[in-house]
Amino acid sequence: MLQSSATNMNDLTSKLESSQNKIAELETFRQSLVSEVAVKESENKDILQKMRHVEQDLQMTARQCEDEIRLLKTQHSMEMEQLRMTQARLKQETEMLETKLRATNTQLELQMQENTSLRSTISTQSSNCLALESDNRALKMKIERTENTVTQCESSIQSLKQQLSESQLACQDLEQRIRNEETIRRRLHNTIQELKGNIRVFCRVRPATTAENASRAETMTALIKYPDQEGRDIEFAHAKESATGIQIEKSYPFTFDKVFQTTSTQDDVFEEISQLVQSALDGYNVCIFAYGQTGSGKTYTMEGPLSATPETTGMIPRSVLQIYENAKALESKGWVYTMEGQYVEIYNETINDLLGNDGLDTNKKHEIRHGPNGKTTITDITTAVLTSPEKVAAILKKAAHNRSVGSTQMNERSSRSHCVFTLRLSGKNSITEEASEGVLNLIDLAGSERLSQSGATGDRLKETQAINKSLSCLGDVIYAISNKDPHIPYRNSKNSLGGNSKTLMFVNISPLMSNFNETLCSLRFATKVNSCTIGTATKRAVKS
Numbered sequence: 001m002l003q004s005s006a007t008n009m010n011d012l013t014s015k016l017e018s019s020q021n022k023i024a025e026l027e028t029f030r031q032s033l034v035s036e037v038a039v040k041e042s043e044n045k046d047i048l049q050k051m052r053h054v055e056q057d058l059q060m061t062a063r064q065c066e067d068e069i070r071l072l073k074t075q076h077s078m079e080m081e082q083l084r085m086t087q088a089r090l091k092q093e094t095e096m097l098e099t100k101l102r103a104t105n106t107q108l109e110l111q112m113q114e115n116t117s118l119r120s121t122i123s124t125q126s127s128n129c130l131a132l133e134s135d136n137r138a139l140k141m142k143i144e145r146t147e148n149t150v151t152q153c154e155s156s157i158q159s160l161k162q163q164l165s166e167s168q169l170a171c172q173d174l175e176q177r178i179r180n181e182e183t184i185r186r187r188l189h190n191t192i193q194e195l196k197g198n199i200r201v202f203c204r205v206r207p208a209t210t211a212e213n214a215s216r217a218e219t220m221t222a223l224i225k226y227p228d229q230e231g232r233d234i235e236f237a238h239a240k241e242s243a244t245g246i247q248i249e250k251s252y253p254f255t256f257d258k259v260f261q262t263t264s265t266q267d268d269v270f271e272e273i274s275q276l277v278q279s280a281l282d283g284y285n286v287c288i289f290a291y292g293q294t295g296s297g298k299t300y301t302m303e304g305p306l307s308a309t310p311e312t313t314g315m316i317p318r319s320v321l322q323i324y325e326n327a328k329a330l331e332s333k334g335w336v337y338t339m340e341g342q343y344v345e346i347y348n349e350t351i352n353d354l355l356g357n358d359g360l361d362t363n364k365k366h367e368i369r370h371g372p373n374g375k376t377t378i379t380d381i382t383t384a385v386l387t388s389p390e391k392v393a394a395i396l397k398k399a400a401h402n403r404s405v406g407s408t409q410m411n412e413r414s415s416r417s418h419c420v421f422t423l424r425l426s427g428k429n430s431i432t433e434e435a436s437e438g439v440l441n442l443i444d445l446a447g448s449e450r451l452s453q454s455g456a457t458g459d460r461l462k463e464t465q466a467i468n469k470s471l472s473c474l475g476d477v478i479y480a481i482s483n484k485d486p487h488i489p490y491r492n493s494k495n496s497l498g499g500n501s502k503t504l505m506f507v508n509i510s511p512l513m514s515n516f517n518e519t520l521c522s523l524r525f526a527t528k529v530n531s532c533t534i535g536t537a538t539k540r541a542v543k544s
């Protein structure tokens, strides 16, 4: 055991010795390290010293750099601003230039187009020029020829002037002859009118109205025939429609101076009366009146329908216009006319002034006066001097407005009054020293229907009785004149006729079967009137 401990001791001693050696080595190494650390520390100090220097340098450099950078940045931003401004200016300039370029391009295109058209114009013009040059040559030749003709013409003008002065003398001579012939024409025209007889009768059949055509009962028109070519005959037949067809029960033939069928126009009718109207200008008393039952077309014939057109206007406006135009035309032959118009309504045997200012003044009394010179006048009545066609139209309008229009079962727009339009014409011829005084009476009579037919009662019955009385007086006057009765009952009726009138009666008839009996009465009365010869109308003697 001791042995082992000694061994261990040895071991430990050797170990201690090696450890001490190692410690010595380590001490040596530590000392070398300390010296080395000292060296390093001094180096480190140097380095730190250097680093501080470097740091200071760096800081200085950094500051300098920052200053430089700031400066550069300022410079840069200024340069950038300048650059932006330059860029904007450049952009603007570019845009302007582009716009200019576009305009220039358009102009260029236009110029090119113009150029092309100018080129073609130039080529056309040059070919035209060639043609003109040749025309010019031809014209020059023509001018030469014309100059020759002008010389010839001048000499013929001279001879024509000579002829003209001879013709003017002949013309004056012819004008004098025309004036003489106008006097002869008047005389001949009136002789013809006189030869035709004083009371002439024209029959007019009105067409069925639209309302009548629409109603079945009214559509039944009577059978009317116009057998002759001259338009003077009318045959009125009572017809019955049965299974075997239309059977004529009885036929009634009549003859008048003229028969106007349903298709006749206002123009056709006026053509036939215009000559008679002319007589008033030549100094005659002309009387045209329309007779017939209510709704037979008297007002249509004399005045025209309510809203008349130039085609449908009636005999009164047409006559006045014709007289006005003829009087104007006669001015060149030395005639100067004054025309005065009166328009009255005879209602219930009372005369009303249709041209009065404040509508119808029914309280104002008017009387008919027959003067010793054959002139018939009405007291206190408005007289309109007609100086223009407009004045004529205005008085006709005023009269239509004032006219009293009533209604019966027969016709809605039934007129229960007689209407008398009087036109007095005084003419003087300063060349021939002739003078004339004529009167034109245009009368739209009240409906002639019999009492039983009209269905009138009360005031209407009184009106119808007055109408019938005045119309029967009209018949009395006509018969008395035709029988050369010394007592002519003029004063029986306010609308009596003068024996020195050239008279025309329209008998207006309805085409309806329902009016058959009334139509027959009218046609029979008209036949009696037509058979009257009441002597020759005389021109009013006027001292010039």
Ligand SMILES: Nc1ncnc2c1ncn2[C@@H]1O[C@H](COP(=O)(O)OP(=O)(O)OP(=O)(O)O)[C@@H](O)[C@H]1O
Binding pocket: 205, 206, 207, 209, 292, 293, 294, 295, 296, 297, 298, 299, 300, 301, 305, 411, 413, 414, 415, 416, 445, 446, 447, 448, 508
């Ligand atoms: N020739 C014609 N052509 C067309 N229509 C007509 C004709 N004649 C008359 N008429 C029409 O027949 C109707 C009756 O005519 P109008 O009023 O002229 O009758 P009238 O005899 O004057 O009646 P009244 O006695 O009541 O005055 C009206 O509607 C009118 O327009």
